[in-house]
Amino acid sequence: MKNKIIKKFKENVFWLFLIELLCLSLTSVIGFFGYKEIQSRLDLINTYGPRLGELANKLQSQNLAISDVMEISNQLTSIETSTEVLRLMIIIVPLAVFLVYSFFQSISWYAISKDKFDIKKLIERKYFFGFFSISFPYFLALYLIWIFLFKILSLNAFLLASILTTLILLYFLFVSYGILHQYRSVFICIKKGLSIGFNNVGKFLPIMLGFLILFFLIFTLGTFSSSIAVYIALGVILLLVWIMFKIILTEKLRDFI
Numbered sequence: 001m002k003n004k005i006i007k008k009f010k011e012n013v014f015w016l017f018l019i020e021l022l023c024l025s026l027t028s029v030i031g032f033f034g035y036k037e038i039q040s041r042l043d044l045i046n047t048y049g050p051r052l053g054e055l056a057n058k059l060q061s062q063n064l065a066i067s068d069v070m071e072i073s074n075q076l077t078s079i080e081t082s083t084e085v086l087r088l089m090i091i092i093v094p095l096a097v098f099l100v101y102s103f104f105q106s107i108s109w110y111a112i113s114k115d116k117f118d119i120k121k122l123i124e125r126k127y128f129f130g131f132f133s134i135s136f137p138y139f140l141a142l143y144l145i146w147i148f149l150f151k152i153l154s155l156n157a158f159l160l161a162s163i164l165t166t167l168i169l170l171y172f173l174f175v176s177y178g179i180l181h182q183y184r185s186v187f188i189c190i191k192k193g194l195s196i197g198f199n200n201v202g203k204f205l206p207i208m209l210g211f212l213i214l215f216f217l218i219f220t221l222g223t224f225s226s227s228i229a230v231y232i233a234l235g236v237i238l239l240l241v242w243i244m245f246k247i248i249l250t251e252k253l254r255d256f257i
Contacts, residue, residue: 034093
């Protein structure tokens, strides 16, 4: 098992690293520019707020000039446009990030599941839809749980509960990813992933927690430096650790499929 894991890592690390790098780069770019656009729209709405308040006071006192009426009309139009764009961006940006994540991660997990890496056969349409169909309910459930916890808990309790909930759902999600190549039915894969994950917590959870601690330590090292070269080096190490985690988990899951 150990030799097989090391061999797969050495033979496939270049292409897997490239896939992960593309995934990280594109999701970061979409997330960054999407956030900037959302922030600019919020700033625009906030900018108009005080002036509209002044004009509203004039309206109540019936002391409006024609120029004030035109200004109100223009600002309301701008706010309405910004609000509509904001609503679209709040939906489009997370969806775009999720689709990019699903596309590249489906390629990565699919490649890892194969004994021999073949770049020409990586884009498997059915596997992508299966990956997407498994990921979506997990992330949707996580989002709804976060909203529920935020409403009923204090901020500190919410942060702790949301972290624990995220770790639990990610654990079962990663187990499902690791066995997806064996099942055509998404429902069966999710059911099997939950069963394997629940019945073998002692075998697979330590793997995830071990790599999570390693991720945290590497990330913490980055806080002690302001060098771009150090950040790049640590980023490369994090991606390699992520690849190794997926290979180890997938190989160990073969005995339970």
